[in-house]
Amino acid sequence: MKATFPHMGNVYLAVKALLDGLGIDYVIPPKNNKTALDIGSLHSPEEICLPYKIMIGNYVQAVEQGADTIIFVGSCGPCRLGEYCELQINLMKKLGYNLNFIVIDYPKDIGIKELFKRINEISGVSNKKAHEKLNALLNAIQVINLIDKIEEMAHMYAGYERNKGECKSLLNKCKNEAMQSKTPIEMIKILKNYQQKLKYISIDINKNPITIAIIGEIYTVIEPYSNFYIEEKLMDYGISSRRGLSPSWWVRNAALSPLKINSYKIRKNAKKYLSIPIGGHAVECIGEAVTASNEGFDGAIQIFPMGCMPEIVSKSILPTISKDLDFPVMSLVVDDMTGExxxxxxxxxxxxxxxxxxxxxxxRC
Amino acid sequence: MFYLGVDVGSVSTDLVLLDNNMKVAEKIYLRTKGNPIKAIQDGFKLLKDKFDGSDIAAAGTTGSGRMIASSIIGADAVKNEITAHATAALEIDQDVRTIIEIGGQDSKIIVLNNGIVSDFAMNTVCAAGTGSFLDRQAERLDIPIEKFGDYALKARTSVRIAGRCAVFAESDMIHKQQLGYNQSEIIRGLCDALVRNYLNNIAKGKTIQPKVLFQGGVAANIGMKKAFENALGFEIYVPEHFNMMGAIGAAIIAKKTSEKVGKTNFRGFELANNNIMSRSFECEGCSNKCEVVKIHENNSIIGYFGDRCGKWGSNSTKSANDLLA
Structure with missing residues (x-):
């Protein structure tokens, strides 16, 4: 088995750590780029959302490098992502690829037995002992937590740095080095090293940079290619940004959701405007806009792919929030046709x- | 001293020189024709005879071609169109609350509150209602674009045209022509449809309050102005230099920037005769595969842009400084 998986921000680092730890052969598709999107747009339905197209590009590019198994997360939630796995399995078959799809999903949707069966399909290939497998999983979780933390710090410090561009270059170096690592332990060491470096960069706390919250659909806010590297651009402009949705947030949220203690603050803040989940991450989008305003951010930018149903709903709620709280929010729609x-x-x-x-x-004061 | 503003848009390239009192001393309107470098050079050729490069105290660029224009002329400020238009409008009238701007390929609404921009929107995917579309329809009806508005005013009634999409609007117009409606009624119907489209798409969710300024190339069309007034129920104003507002704004911003810095980066009008070329290539440095644009002037390289990592000396940091100016 040679596994592969679609890109989403820094998830590839965690999956790399996991599969390295399990000793499973894998291919990481080339980072999202124009070629991937071109391949995806060619084969995908025109009206489907952007993440779908990029993912198809990822698969094809990975298969070219010898991958035969695709690991993907599904969801039976009321958003198109729930259909992705079925559609993509079909599409890849039609394109003549003989691939094995392993779709990881919530136990409440597929049953705990089925989930274990599917996980076993992956971990069964590994010849490591049970405790080593558990260790690999824990390492992967640590990797995703670390890289998300590092990103968060870099985005926030970018507004305060004395040496212009330091945060951006540290962050990029960190990702490159982590990618080159051979073992999960080595990767964690590299990440921790960079976390320390970021902690001690020279910052000017008297600066009062513009602060922007990035909100919206989870894939397009996390995957920099799909949002035209908005966070890097903000770093270039010397602006501090914060994004609530991240892969590690997703893991935490998914783990805590059966107990209904996940993302309490977001749900509480969203309640006045959107009290029930409507699929996707609309509640999170609304809740984060309110949170950002309460915490003194200057504004928020909402990003979502064209045709994203949950975010269209939140987009129409945002002007009310904007008016109520005197908080500027701008919505950006991304698509393969978007002009930069x-x-x-x-x-x-x-x-x-x-x-x-x-x-x-x-x-005035 | 003069202040130069250059607005390189999709359809037109505008150059404007402001005097010390921020009055327009010279303005040049050229078609970009897909070649911004040549358009700028043509403009400079015209300016070169009347003005000397040392008269220019500051230069600013705006429009979709602002980056390329900036590296060619050596601009002090590079600003987005929205801020440039708002700056120019506020220079004319401090009381303006809403700016309707319809240009060659995009249309915008800018909402101002107490003299600062409080909200804005731009058209996203559709070009219906912008200058290019009107241009094309004028051509198809064989009416000079300058006369388009007058035809609309002649009509007593308006024919309802589907304005949601440029393609459907065109086929609907053809359909109405075949039914025998007269030309001026169709043109008026088209203006009404475009205004409806603008108010339902771009201005959706925004309150349009007077005083309203209507600027951009389409403001020349008196039929559009009338249609807006009918739809909004109050008078809207078209400033004297409506099609130069972006360039005027860029010049004003450049003045402020260079006053802060105390010098100008302007490279003079002589570059009109130089051999300037741009080449683009796909950087193979990593899987990002950025499309990098390289600008040559007389066999020497004067600038790169388009790379994300800064390997090619992208001037993104430079524009960031301008942004904070």
């Missing part, structure tokens, strides 16, 4: 707007 020029214009204009607002408030 107009996209950047909007981001720049939004930053100008936030700056002018701040100057105006200062001049």
């Amino acid at each position: 020029a107009g996209y950047i214009t909007r981001i720049e204009a939004f930053i100008d707007l936030l700056e002018r607002r701040r100057e105006d408030v200062l001049s």
Whole structure:
């Protein structure tokens, strides 16, 4: 078995650590790029959302490198992601690839037995002992927590750094080095090392940078290629940003959801505007907009793929929040047809707007 | 001293020179024709005879081609169109609350509150209602685009045209022509449809309050102005230099920036005769495969942009500084 999986932000580092630990052969598809999207757009239905197209590109590129098994997460939630696995299995078959799909899903949807059966399909290939397998899983969780933490720090410190571009270059170096690591232990060591480095970069706490919260659909906010590297752009502009949704958040959220103690703050803050889950991460989007406003952020940018149902609903709720809390929110829709020029214009204009607002408030008091 | 503003848009390239009182001393309107470098050079050729490079105290660029324009002319400020338009409108009138801007390929709404931008929106995927579409319809009906508005005013009634999509609008227009409606009624119907489309798409969820400024190339079309007034129920204003507002805004912003820095990066008008070329290539450094644009001037390289990592000396950090200016 040669496993592969679609990209989503830094998930590849965790999966690499996991499969390295289990001793399973794998292929990491090339990082998302134009070729992947072109392949995906060619084979996918025109109207399907952007993540689907990029994932198809990932699969094809990985298969070219010898992969034969695709590991993917499904969900029976009321959003198109729930259909992805079935559609993609069909599509890849039609394209003439003979692949084995292993779809990991919530136990409440497929039953705990089925979940274990599927997990066993992966871990059964490994000839490691049970405790080593458990160890590999724990290491992978540690990796995803670490890299998410590092990213969060880099995005936040970018507004305060004294040496322009330091956060961005450290973050990129960190990802590259982690990718080169041979064992999970080595990767964790590298990540911890960079976490320390980031902790001690020279920052100017007297700076008062513009702060922006990134909210919206989980794939497009996490996967930088799909959102035209918005977080890197904000780092270039010297803006501190925060994104609530991350792979480690997802893991925590999924683990805690049976007990209904997941993301309490988000749900509490969203309640006034959107009290029931409507699929996708709409409640999170609304809750985070309110949270960001309460915590003194200057504004929020919502990103979602064209045709994303849950986010369309939240997009129409956001202006009310914006008015109630006097909190600017801009929505950006991404698609394989999105032109980068107009996209950047909007981001720049939004930053100008936030700056002018701040100057105006200062001049009035 | 003069302040130069350059707005490189999808359809037109506008150059404007402002004097010390921020009044327009010279304006040039050129078609970009897909070649921004040549358009800028043509503009500079015209300016070169009347003005000297040393008269220019600051230069700013805006529009979708602002990056390339900036590296060619040596701009002090590179600004997005939205901020540029708002700056220019506020220079004319401090009381403006809403700006309707319809250009060659995009249309925008900018909402201002107490003289600062409080909200804005741009068209996303559809070009119905923008200058290019009107241009095409004028051509198809064999009416000069300048006369388009006058035809609309002549009509007593308006024919309802489906305005949601440029393709459907066109086929609907053809259909109405075949039914025998007269030309001016169809044109008026088209203006109404485009206004409806604008208000339902771009201005959706935004409150349009007077005073409203209507700018961008389409503001020349008196039929569109009238249609907006009918739909909104109050008068809207078209500023004198409606099609130059982006460039004027860029010049004003450049003035502020260079006053702060105390010098200008402007490279002079002589580059009009230089041999400037741009080449793009796909960087093979990593799997990001950025499309990098390289600009040559007389066999020497004057700038790169489009790379994310900074390997090619992307001037993203430079624009970031401008942004905070």
